[in-house]
Amino acid sequence: MACKFCGPKLSLVGVVLSVWGIIQLTLMGVFYAIKSVALLEDLPLGGGHADINEFIGEVETGYTQNSHNCWIAALLYVITLVISGHQFWLNNRSSVSM
């Protein structure tokens, strides 16, 4: 298999962080998708809207954009989890077999 490039501690940190990232980013994606008001201030918005409907339209595109971004980031953390988990398993296996 591929050699390990992380020690046991770094791979453990990676695993924990990835799990947290997956859970939190997935939930944030869900909350953006259901257009929760709490996340209204964290949207990509420009200034100067002509009327309220344009504003609402921009808000809605912002919500969908951010929810997609959150889910993609969660996916990236899934990949990180796989890599860290593999490193962690390699480290554990080599220390047990010693």
Added chain:
Amino acid sequence: MGAMFRSEEMALCQLFIQPEAAYTSVSELGEAGTVQFRDLNAEVNAFQRKFVNEVRRCDEMERKLRYIEAEVHKDKVPVPPVKDMPRAPNPREIIDLEAHLEKTENEILELSHNAINLKQNYLELTELRHVLEKTEAFFAAQEEIGMDSLTKSLIADETGQQAATRGRLGFVAGVVQRERVPAFERMLWRISRGNVFLRRAELDKPLEDPNTGNEIYKTVFVAFFQGEQLKSRIKKVCSGFHASLYPCPPSNTERQDMVKGVRTRLEDLNMVLNQTRDHRQRVLVSVAKELASWSIMVRKMKAIYHTLNLFNMDVTKKCLIGECWVPTADLPNVQKALADGSNACGSSIPSFLNCIETDEVPPTFNRTNRFTRGFQNLIDAYGVASYRECNPALYTTITFPFLFAVMFGDLGHGCIMALFGAWMVIKEVSLSAKKSNNEIWNIFFAGRYIILLMGCFSMYTGLVYNDIFSKSMNIFGSSWFVPYDDYTLEHSKAFSLDPKASYIDTPYFIGIDPIWQTAENKIIFLNSYKMKLSIIFGVLHMIFGVCMSVVNYNFFKRRYSIILEFLPQVIFLCLLFLYMVFMMFFKWVAYSTLSEDPAYRQGCAPSVLILFINMMLFSSTEPEDDCKEFMFEGQGTIQRVFVLVALCCIPVMLLGKPLYLLSAKKKHVKPEQSNGNVNQGIELQEQTDISEVQPKPQAKSSGGHDHDDEPFSEIMIHQGIHTIEYVLSTISHTASYLRLWALSLAHAELSEVLWNMVLTFGLKDHNYIGAIKLYVAFFFWAFFTLAILVMMEGLSAFLHTLRLHWVEFMSKFYAGLGYIFQPFCFKTILEQEDEE
């Protein structure tokens, strides 16, 4: 039950043990770990005690064990840990163990010695081989050159005597350390006035020094000279530089034979060295298996003999007497241990236990389990409770995590803390088996239940503050709505939501309404709310503390203190500060924007602080139009009455107790009998049922004892100090509880800043590049959340909660003048020695 309510009742007991059964009985007591022995031979030197020879034996065995351990570690043989703790060895086993240790030590010493000798030989032979091999080159070169410059000038006519001249040119060959070569050369040059010719060759591989095991680089040299005098001088120089000389035969054939011989001898030596190494390995491996168990047995033995040294020998020399503190509830266990000890050594006469009365203050013992131990340690760190005083640790199990949570309230951070605590608790068996040297980890692990509770309570307060990683959740539907139409919304910058128009009259189910996170005046609103909350919790906590003193007064039979100390204290606290709490609640309830009476609308609500200050200073402020100065009818009169009554409490606090004690002393003119004396009785009283054990040592707390003998001036001064301290502390400690507000505000603001400055880096993009930025931003946000918000804020809130408990709560009732019960227990002794 009621184990944690106050510390356990202790009894001072005398043990009468037969000398034969002494060792086994003390061994049983050590395994049980329920008694604390007192030193009856305090004046005696350590070398004059009874069992000093046995202690010496143990020390000798420990020394041998240490030596064997060092050898085992040197060869990196793994030492398996013990599976179950062995008991202290009985006398027969001790003799066996001693013999075994001696044999093993001698064996290992001999093996080491032999190994050194063999290595020395090996080194010499190796050096000889190197010398022979390297000097090949020298002699070959010499023969070619023919030494014309040396010989021809001296012996010009003897041209045919090349062999003779060559014979007259002597040489010495040897090996010297590489660092010394330049000095060596220079020295040879000087003593021979340049008539010595030195050839050298460095050895590539280093050689191992047999004594130290270090690797040294050496150089082979051959020194050519003429004449015997030079030879002796050269030899002296060589010995001065610790160069080893080897006899090198001049002729080629002899050298070849020698090389062959040396090679075979080297191979033989190698074989012997390997065999020695294998033997040593075998011996060490077989010893290593038993090493941990022997070490524990010897340590237990030593502990037992040290304890036996605390005993006294009876006048008739027929039994040993020891004194110990035993928790009354554990007396049957001690009986059983003594019986077991007697049976184990087959003694016919049983050992006795006799409880005696004493005036001394017993040690404080709180029986804790793994959950309560952490909280008990927090309280003991401030001061060990006086004997049989009320134990605040019982209430700390809930008030501590709760006050922490008020300062830390965030659902997300609480969740992280609770998960960490839960992991430690679930895995506690395997984690406690791993003995770690990391101080910080040990502290966290010892407080795992505290951390778990703090996390859970923080999740609850996070729900109430409606704060998860600085965002609010809308679970039950907000009770506010926007009443404006689109036109107003498009053409104005800021809006205010008046509850008359925007509130649906039913409050949010639990916690702060999520609408507040969008409000500009969120902090102003939360400040008012959290400050009032802090004062309310603080006053209630302090009243609880003052009420605890009643329990203590009642138990220690100082009922006069209830009327003369507790009553004025609690009246003072309640009339002033509980009244302030009442004003807060009244203000919350009475004033509303929906009220018909204009004096009870929101603009007219008076400041509770201003009302309180005016109450204390007997002044007043002019209210605004349509508003009233007071919140209800007759408040002015009530306030004046309260202040006057509270002021009257102060002289009662100051003079009540001293005057009472003065009059009480006058009534008891006759001197008080002392309550029993320590019975150093040599008579062997029959020890029957424990239930018949006559009076337990009187639980005279130090306070009560002092006041009987103290002069009036001392009592007056003490009381003066206590009164001033109490009165001032009511105001200062109440204000001190405002840290509950301050820290929760700081936590919320830090959390919000972290989200806005770090995580939004990835949330403000119009296209999918935001996902990558979010991936990176989340990593940094998570790292700072853990480092700053969980760790730093957590430690800070922990510290402030601890201070609130130690100072604001416990100063109202706690004496904390006891000493802790330290039983003779093998487990604690072994753990302490492991840590060292």
